[in-house]
Amino acid sequence: MSINKMVVSFLLLAIVTGGAIVLSGFFGLPWERVKAQSVITEFVEDKYEIDTKKIDTYFNFKDGKYGVELKTEDDITFKAEWREDLQVIDYYPEAIWKKQMEDDLLKEVQVIFPDHKFIVFDGAYGVGRDEIKGKEIGNYKEIPTDFFLSIRLQEKWKSNIEDKTAEQLLHLVEIIQEKNISNMHVTLYFDQTDDKVSFDSISIPAIQIKPIQTKEDILQYSSGGPNHNG
Incomplete structure (x- = not known):
């Protein structure tokens, strides 16, 4: 084999080997x-x-x-x-808890907010590793951490829309209270307006769900409200 052919073969081998290393790094x-x-x-x-x-x-x-x-x-x-x-x-415990939350509330949320874009139940991944040591998972209501319900509407924010939505959200909060769910943070997002980068929302921390009694209580947690933290 000539020196030129040996050089070409070596270069091809180096390219193939390098490509394989790069691909293995990604895949x-x-x-x-x-x-x-x-x-x-x-x-x-x-x-x-x-x-x-x-x-x-x-x-x-x-x-x-x-x-x-x-x-x-x-x-x-x-x-x-x-x-x-x-x-x-x-993340098996997290998947179980997500299913439990959906079983508890998904149908009710869909009825209360029929024109939603999405409804997502979620939790903090990794909590299961800390809280669950055996095969028994237990109910999410018993886990000492917050879980999250996020709802996004198709409607953009308007004062009259927010007022109507607060009534709907109050109905949902009452259901959560009736089901004795004390560790669910609820956030409702309006669709994005043309002049804003962020979403207008109503975001109620889990610890604040229980005291809520009126539509005005709900509005305290709107984007413009004094207690908003979403």
Whole structure:
């Protein structure tokens, strides 16, 4: 083989090798994905005594974590990750709590706000790792942290719209009170107006839900109200 051919072959090999290294940095190594899936699945199924099936695997290139999205037999979808220190971090409790919140309130929210753009129930990810040590998850109402209900309307903010919305939101707050939910922060967003970067909103901290009795109490937490913190 001539020297020129050897140089070209070496350059091609270097390019291919470099490309593979770059790609693995973004997408991870295929065999590590398979290993992570096996480790994670065995861990969560043993920890919670559940059966799961894989929806997808992924690699978080920002922190080098391999992850799996899993689904249980009762349609609970959640993610879990295998860290470099060989610990599995799963978000199964958060998925359970999200389902419980939806079961408690989603239908009521949809009826009260039929013209919504979206309704999202969520919590602080990582709380499950701190609060849940065994297979029993418990109810989100018993967890000493705030959960979040976010509603976005299709309507832009107007004073008369806000007034009507406050009446609707009062109805929702009354339902939350009746269900003895004391750890849910509720935020309602109006659609974005043309001259604003941020959204007008009504944002009520969980700790302030219980004392609310009137529409005027609700309006204290609007974007222009004295108690707004959303």
